[in-house]
Amino acid sequence: MIGNRDDQTMRRPSREHSSVTVRPNFRGLMTSFGSKVNAECPPSSTELHAMRLRILRLLPYVFRHWTVYLPLFCLMVVEAFTGIFFAWFLRNSTEAAIRHETATLGWILAAGVVFVALTGSVNYLTTFLGAKAISLVKRDLKKDLFHHILRLPTESYTNYHSGDLVSRLTHDVGSISGAVGESLLNLIRLVLISSFSLVYIFTINRVMAALCLLLGPVAIVTGSIFSKLMRKNTSSLYQYLGKVNSFLSEAFAGHLIVRAFTLESVFAKRFFDDSDYVSSLELKSAQYMGTLRAGSSAVGAAALLFSVGLGTIYVSKGAITVGSLMAFVSLVSQVVQPIRGVSGQLGSFQRSLAASERLWNIFEQPVELDRLHEYRGMKRLQEGVVIRGVTFSYDGVVSVLNNVTIHAPVGQKIAIVGQSGAGKSTLFKLLLGLYKPVSGQVWIDSRSIDQMAVDELRSHIAYVPQETILFGGTIRENLLLGRPDASEVEMITAATDANAHDFIMALPKSYDTEIGELGVRLSGGQRQRLTIARAMLRNAPILLLDEATSAMDAETELFVKEALERLVHGRTTLVIAHRLSTARDADTIIVLKQGQVVEQGKHDELLAQGGEYSRLYRLQFQDGTSLATR
Ligand SMILES: Nc1ncnc2c1ncn2[C@@H]1O[C@H](COP(=O)(O)OP(=O)(O)OP(=O)(O)O)[C@@H](O)[C@H]1O
Structure with missing residues (x-):
């Protein structure tokens, strides 16, 4: 499995796979898959700085949707006021009841009905707008990330595993919702509720309010310690999930080899170990979360007990009324609960940021171009390639x-x-x-390719790789990848020239037949002819043909050979x-040896020279007369 920058933070625990009986051939494979992540190291000040930077990088995504966030914020202010209203309602209705003021009680209850309706509407709107905000930010992040990945130079792209990229685009982007949605909004909501409640309890009794507040710092300190532990743990979890996804995508893509080499038990063992490890990280998170909740509940209960105890003394001395005590007790939980809630939300906020780290890791890689490459239409060639x-x-x-x-x-x-x-x-x-030379240049028609836009360069070229790379979808979709603007007649002509039309017409839905993932429902020879037809349709003046090495039956070989001759x-x-x-x-044969051109000329000349070409020719001739002389 290809490593990436995240690997730098990985370590291999000693317990890893100690009990696995692995066949020697797969030991490297297994241990590289099995490297676990460091979940224990304490956060440093540089990490906190990086965390702040990551928040700053998320902000533009939030600001981009200010039309959703602004009303949401206003509604949260209203929501915070409704909390105060409840205390006011409790205080005044109790006092009116004690004083037998029926008329006052009537309008207080009427206000209560309005309050209930308002709370319902506000809750609906905050839930809807909150979900909308999260969805929009995730959508933008996904688009930007995919756009960025498509523009990465081949050099840095090949540092990532495809499964890991999928994990970042799906799981990690999904996990960001805490930082831009639930946790962020809850943090704001709790701060607002806490502040409003604080002001109100101070208006009831300053000394009682100040004494209850002493419990606040205890909740904050314990909360932030556990939040940090959870963030480290979750960061490790996400990092490891990326590796598991990479393993899974390889296991499924290579299922033929897995079956043929009877690797099922080895792969199953590997996946079971991974799942156990992921589960252990999740359990650790659950432990931290449980401890945090237990601690904060204890702080909340202590605040309640303390305020009731203190309040009854104040009531007995006549310093406050029973209604005020009830309002105070209900608001103390509004003050302390948010404080303990802030710790929990901060933990979840930090877990989201941990997911974002893996996204910024890709965004930090410089891109090749500021736009996506596109097919630029057919080109002509006047002089050739140098x-x-x-x-x-x-x-x-090297x-x-x-x-x-x-x-x-x-x-x-x-x-x-x-x-x-x-x-x-x-x-x-x-x-x-795809790569740039260290020195020297490639010229097309006396123009250095350095001076050409990459898509202009590639519109000159039709490339037929050694492995037949087709995509899931229909035959038509695959052929038109070569030239999206090709007509039906051009497509059929290309398929006919590639000796593919007849077998396509014999398929149940001809050109609209689904060929399965990577063309798995076609034979090797059929897949090859489709890639040739795709290159023909592109009709580019330069053909780069990496001849397939896999052997085919004589008839298929003849079909492919004919198709290639027409393509060339x-x-x-x-x-x-x-x-x-x-x-x-x-016209010319170039003989490369260890990166150098050692001979060039025509077949007969090179054979006569008795050098590297004639050596290779002899080798192939001895190995297989039929191939060399065909
Ligand atoms: N992405 C890469 N990163 C690092 N080294 C590479 C990469 N691709 C190829 N190489 C190395 O470059 C050298 C030349 O590889 P290349 O694929 O060009 O050989 P080739 O002549 O096409 O071989 P073959 O006939 O087996 O396909 C090899 O030593 C290979 O290990």
Whole structure:
């Protein structure tokens, strides 16, 4: 599994997989999957600073929807007032009842009815607007994140695992709702209720109010300690869930290998261990939450007892009325409850921020472009492609390509051959503009590709990869990916030229047949012909063809060969020829060895030279006469 920046904070606990009997081949796989996360280290001041920054980064998303947040805030002010109204109602109705003031009691009760109706409406609106605010912010975050991921340079994109990216886009974005919704709103609500109640209890009796307030700091301190512990724990949990998702996506995508190599028990064991670990993190969170709630309930109960005890003394001395005591007792819980509630909400707010950390981690990666690439229409080629003195390294240390120069004049076919790892596919990646050379340049029609927009460059190129990559959906949708504006006739012509039309028509819904995830419902040869048809439809002047190595039956092989010949015709083609029979009719054969061009020329010339090409040819000839001579 590919690591990412999060791995830096991971450690491998000693208990991990100690009891697992793993076959040697899979030990590396299992231990890398099994690295757990550090849930225990204490928060540092730099972390708190980072936390503040993360809140600041979320704020624009909140401000963007101020038309929802502003009415919500106003409604919360009204909601806070209704709490005070209840105390006022209790105080005045009790006193009116004690004094037998029936008329006063009547209008107080009428005010109570209005209050109940108002509370209902306010509750409905705050719930609806709260959910709307969360949904809008999550929607924007998801869009921005996906937009950002699509613009990441290949170099940084390949540092993430696809399953982990899915986890960030779904689970982590979903978890953000606390920071922009429930917890944020509850924090504001509790502060408002607490402040209003505080003012009111001070108007009832200052000394009693001040004494009850002494319990506040106790609640705040215990609450914030547990909140921090919970945040660390949740951060670890989210990080680990990303890894579990990566594992799952690989397990499902590679299910054929899992079955063929009888890896079911190994994978099950791995997933069971993961699930246990996730569960242990969740239990730890539950423990923290339980302790926090128990502590804050104790503080709330103590405040209630204290105020009732103190209040009865004040009532007996005639310092306050019974109605005022009732109002005071009901409001003390409004003051202390929010204080303890703030701690809980802060914990949940911080858990949300923990999820946001994994989103900012991606947003921090610089993007290639400020807009998404788009198909720019068909291009023409006048002169051809020139790769001049290109040197390239993935890691900045080992050169994968070394001063490579290749000339592909317009309409010619250039075959690139060489041992595995010689740098053939890397050359294609540079031509597609996925990576930039360390030195040297690639030119198309006397224009350096550095001066071209990436989508302009790619609109010149049709790429047929070695693995047939199709997407879930219909055949039509897959073919039109090559050129979205192609007509029905053009699509059918491309499919016919690729020897695919006949088998497509034999399918139940012909071009509208669903081909399943990655084209799983088609045969290997059918998938290949579809990728050729897709490239044909694109009708780009430059063809980058990475020849498939998988063997097919003679008839399918012939179909694919014919399709490729039609595809190559009239285009400037660079083909990675794994079978030297493909290279035989090339205008020029380039022989790469350890990233360097060691020979170039025509088939017969290179054979006569008796160098690397003739060595490779002999090897293949000995290994399989049929392939080399076909
Ligand atoms: N994304 C990558 N990051 C780091 N190194 C890479 C990456 N891709 C390829 N390499 C390394 O670059 C070298 C050249 O790889 P490349 O895929 O270009 O070889 P190739 O000639 O196409 O091989 P094959 O015929 O087996 O496909 C290899 O040593 C490979 O390990």
